[in-house]
Amino acid sequence: MTSVLVHRAAAAAVEMLEIGPWRTRLLERARAGQRVVTMYGRPEGERVLLTVVHQDGARLSVARTVVSPALGYHELTSDLPGLHCFERELHEQLGVRIAGHPWLKPIRFQGKDQAAMASYPFYRVDGKEVHEVAVGPIHAGVIEPGSFRFMCFGEHVLHLEVHQGYQHRGFEAHVLKRDPRTLAPWAETIAGDTSAAHAWAYAAAIEQLAGVDVDPEVELARAVALELERIAMHLSGLAGMASDIGFLPGAATYGRLRTTAINTSLRLCGSRFSRGAVRPGGSGMALDGELLALAQSNVELLRHDTALIDDAFLSARTVRHRLGGVGVVTTETAEQLGLVGMAARSAGVAIDARVPDHGLYARFPLPIRTEPSGDCWARARLRIAEIEASLAWLRTVLAEPRTWKPSRGVLPALPPSQLAIAVVEGWRGEVVHCLETGSDGALLHYKAQDPSLRNWMGVALAVRGNEISDFPICNKSFDLSYCGNDL
Amino acid sequence: MLKSLRVRLVRGKQFIPDVRAARPAGFRGLPVIQPGPCGDCRACIEACPTGAITNDPLAIDLGRCTFCAECVAACPDGKITLTTEPRMGAVTRAGLVVKAGDEAATRVRAHDAFRRLFARSLKLRQVSAGGCNGCELELNATANVNFDLQRYGIEWVASPRHADALVLSGTLTRTMQDAVRLAWDAMPEPRFVVAVGACAISGGLYDGAPGVARGFFDEVTPALYVPGCPPHPLTFVNAILDFLGVP
Numbered sequence: 001m002t003s004v005l006v007h008r009a010a011a012a013a014v015e016m017l018e019i020g021p022w023r024t025r026l027l028e029r030a031r032a033g034q035r036v037v038t039m040y041g042r043p044e045g046e047r048v049l050l051t052v053v054h055q056d057g058a059r060l061s062v063a064r065t066v067v068s069p070a071l072g073y074h075e076l077t078s079d080l081p082g083l084h085c086f087e088r089e090l091h092e093q094l095g096v097r098i099a100g101h102p103w104l105k106p107i108r109f110q111g112k113d114q115a116a117m118a119s120y121p122f123y124r125v126d127g128k129e130v131h132e133v134a135v136g137p138i139h140a141g142v143i144e145p146g147s148f149r150f151m152c153f154g155e156h157v158l159h160l161e162v163h164q165g166y167q168h169r170g171f172e173a174h175v176l177k178r179d180p181r182t183l184a185p186w187a188e189t190i191a192g193d194t195s196a197a198h199a200w201a202y203a204a205a206i207e208q209l210a211g212v213d214v215d216p217e218v219e220l221a222r223a224v225a226l227e228l229e230r231i232a233m234h235l236s237g238l239a240g241m242a243s244d245i246g247f248l249p250g251a252a253t254y255g256r257l258r259t260t261a262i263n264t265s266l267r268l269c270g271s272r273f274s275r276g277a278v279r280p281g282g283s284g285m286a287l288d289g290e291l292l293a294l295a296q297s298n299v300e301l302l303r304h305d306t307a308l309i310d311d312a313f314l315s316a317r318t319v320r321h322r323l324g325g326v327g328v329v330t331t332e333t334a335e336q337l338g339l340v341g342m343a344a345r346s347a348g349v350a351i352d353a354r355v356p357d358h359g360l361y362a363r364f365p366l367p368i369r370t371e372p373s374g375d376c377w378a379r380a381r382l383r384i385a386e387i388e389a390s391l392a393w394l395r396t397v398l399a400e401p402r403t404w405k406p407s408r409g410v411l412p413a414l415p416p417s418q419l420a421i422a423v424v425e426g427w428r429g430e431v432v433h434c435l436e437t438g439s440d441g442a443l444l445h446y447k448a449q450d451p452s453l454r455n456w457m458g459v460a461l462a463v464r465g466n467e468i469s470d471f472p473i474c475n476k477s478f479d480l481s482y483c484g485n486d487l
Numbered sequence: 488m489l490k491s492l493r494v495r496l497v498r499g500k501q502f503i504p505d506v507r508a509a510r511p512a513g514f515r516g517l518p519v520i521q522p523g524p525c526g527d528c529r530a531c532i533e534a535c536p537t538g539a540i541t542n543d544p545l546a547i548d549l550g551r552c553t554f555c556a557e558c559v560a561a562c563p564d565g566k567i568t569l570t571t572e573p574r575m576g577a578v579t580r581a582g583l584v585v586k587a588g589d590e591a592a593t594r595v596r597a598h599d600a601f602r603r604l605f606a607r608s609l610k611l612r613q614v615s616a617g618g619c620n621g622c623e624l625e626l627n628a629t630a631n632v633n634f635d636l637q638r639y640g641i642e643w644v645a646s647p648r649h650a651d652a653l654v655l656s657g658t659l660t661r662t663m664q665d666a667v668r669l670a671w672d673a674m675p676e677p678r679f680v681v682a683v684g685a686c687a688i689s690g691g692l693y694d695g696a697p698g699v700a701r702g703f704f705d706e707v708t709p710a711l712y713v714p715g716c717p718p719h720p721l722t723f724v725n726a727i728l729d730f731l732g733v734p
Contacts, residue, residue, distance in 0.1 A: 140645035170697035192619025
């Protein structure tokens with residue numbers, strides 16, 4: 001049994017419905033509490049094959065339908081607003097008509113140049129003294145490009161429109177040119193700060209396709225890489241938030257503690273960004289007596305020093321005042337929008353692909369943390385709580401003597417016409433990879449999904465009603481990926 | 488106040504005293520190639536995800552290399568090893584190609600004119616265009632308490648108008664072409680471009696991907712190349728210091 005969520009089926013065995021029953025089934029399942037994990041399409045002849053994936057506990061289920069792009073289907077976003085991004089993507093990638101959809105803005109202006117992005121008609125708010133503020137795609141810091149358009153009344157933000165696509169490289173089409181068993185380096189760079197999660201999702205999916213099981217100890221090594229990545233990026237985000245509000249002890253200390261976390265990854269897998277930590281059929285993580293002692297001592301240092309800075313950060317009146325009540329996403333909004341991961345959990349929605357009692361998380365439980373208030377304060381507190389939980393988990397895992405040697409599996413040729421899906425909880429949220437082989441066993445379709453795709457709308461709604469000067473901390477508190485959205 | 492002091496006390500001194508001599512343990516850095524013929528063996532070439540390796544004689548193009556070490560594992564004769572040496576880089580594209588016995592060729596040569604102008608004060612404007620946030624995070628790290636780039640009078644600035652060098656990361660995407668051009672045009676002369684990471688130098692893993700458009704490099708040739716995927720902060724800091732002739 002794998003520890004991440006997986007599903008494999010022969011393409012012919014996947015539930016195939018007419019568009020009407022498919023819609024009805026999708027809505028019924030969603031109402032019964034089966035979340036939509038992803039919805040995507042691929043061309044099949046003149047028509048488009050739609051796939052929806054639901055999650056029920058640790059179980060994933062798939063249903064498909066075929067539509068003609070010209071006829072399309074009636075939108076689902078009004079019933080399930082969280083599907084807005086999937087329907088927009090279907091329209092953008094495959095030209096599927098989605099009748100009645102409220103807002104078919106391109107997700108990433110795929111295949112277009114900047115002229116198309118520059119002439120895009122933004123949503124407008126009319127009124128005396130209403131003005132627009134445009135920022136990006138290049139920002140003042142050393143960060144990825146993306147663009148934001150604010151509709152403001154004075155300092156007050158009425159609406160924010162997120163405008164992405166500047167990072168679109170074309171991952172999905174690009175990787176189809178290669179042997180599907182060698183794609184780990186590309187998976188690692190879908191969002192290069194989430195390498196372990198994306199590589200694990202890719203590896204789990206390709207292992208399902210190839211019918212290969214991995215050793216539990218290999219899975220544990222991958223899970224250690226995943227938690228180190230989570231700790232490092234949460235520390236990075238806290239350093240950024242502390243810096244944005246001028247709390248310099250936090251900026252400096254969280255920053256240098258991140259160095260300790262990523263240098264631990266460097267020692268175990270040769271990369272500060274977990275590159276090579278996960279390979280199909282194996283893991284690049286190494287552990288012997290010396291490295292175990294080093295990892296243990298780094299975990300203890302992180303536990304000790306984070307406790308001190310967390311206390312200073314959370315008890316500072318200025319920090320609480322600056323973050324509390326800013327950028328609120330209510331539990332209801334988070335559920336409606338289909339937010340995932342950290343953004344959902346800090347609004348009281350307990351979604352986590354590290355399902356308790358499933359796979360290695362039964363052996364080494366990792367409690368899911370939530371925060372109720374959905375503001376910047378909650379997102380900071382959640383990151384602190386998750387660092388603490390992951391460090392405690394690492395301490396337990398590393399308490400026993402373990403030896404890992406870097407390993408790589410030799411995967412057989414892939415069987416034809418199979419679909420495999422894997423979901424891994426990266427530090428931002430669930431990473432979803434769907435791979436399908438064609439009748440010749442070659443890769444027919446690679447659908448990769450970073451949690452940022454669903455969570456950007458959370459940022460847009462969080463800043464409504466706030467002052468525009470609060471945008472940087474709102475944005476940093478979500479800490480979303482631009483390239484993960486743009487692919 | 489007392490809590491902040493305690494945090495400060497525990498932090499102690501975190502900076503790396505000598506960034507010129509530092510060798511990060513576990514780092515996959517400058518490759519070393521053993522001399523000798525390879526015959527018909529193409530194992531490393533086939534294992535390389537970015538086509539960085541050529542044979543006759545065996546050579547690795549650090550401008551394409553992601554330092555994944557697949558070649559090291561693939562070679563039946565153990566001819567390739569990756570050292571922990573972070574000091575890599577070149578002022579020409581050809582200078583990034585490592586051959587047997589020729590590793591020193593990748594060392595950055597100082598640029599006399601830029602040394603006179605910028606050795607005591609250099610302002611950098613970073614632009615990412617198709618970067619995966621790996622290069623961006625490592626470039627940010629150059630300014631943290633560990634690497635402390637500012638001690639050399641080198642700083643990241645917010646506006647291209649304040650910058651002496653444009654530090655590009657990422658493959659260069661079609662949708663960022665105009666923005667990159669605007670940033671470059673906004674910079675006062677004298678100015679130069681630093682290409683950071685395999686993506687910016689050669690397209691890297693995304694060379695030939697549908698969203699990539701590298702026309703900017705047809706017009707502007709980088710003065711400095713910093714290899715890696717992503718480059719270690721020490722690789723970047725040392726390349727800049729070497730370029731400026733700082734001891």
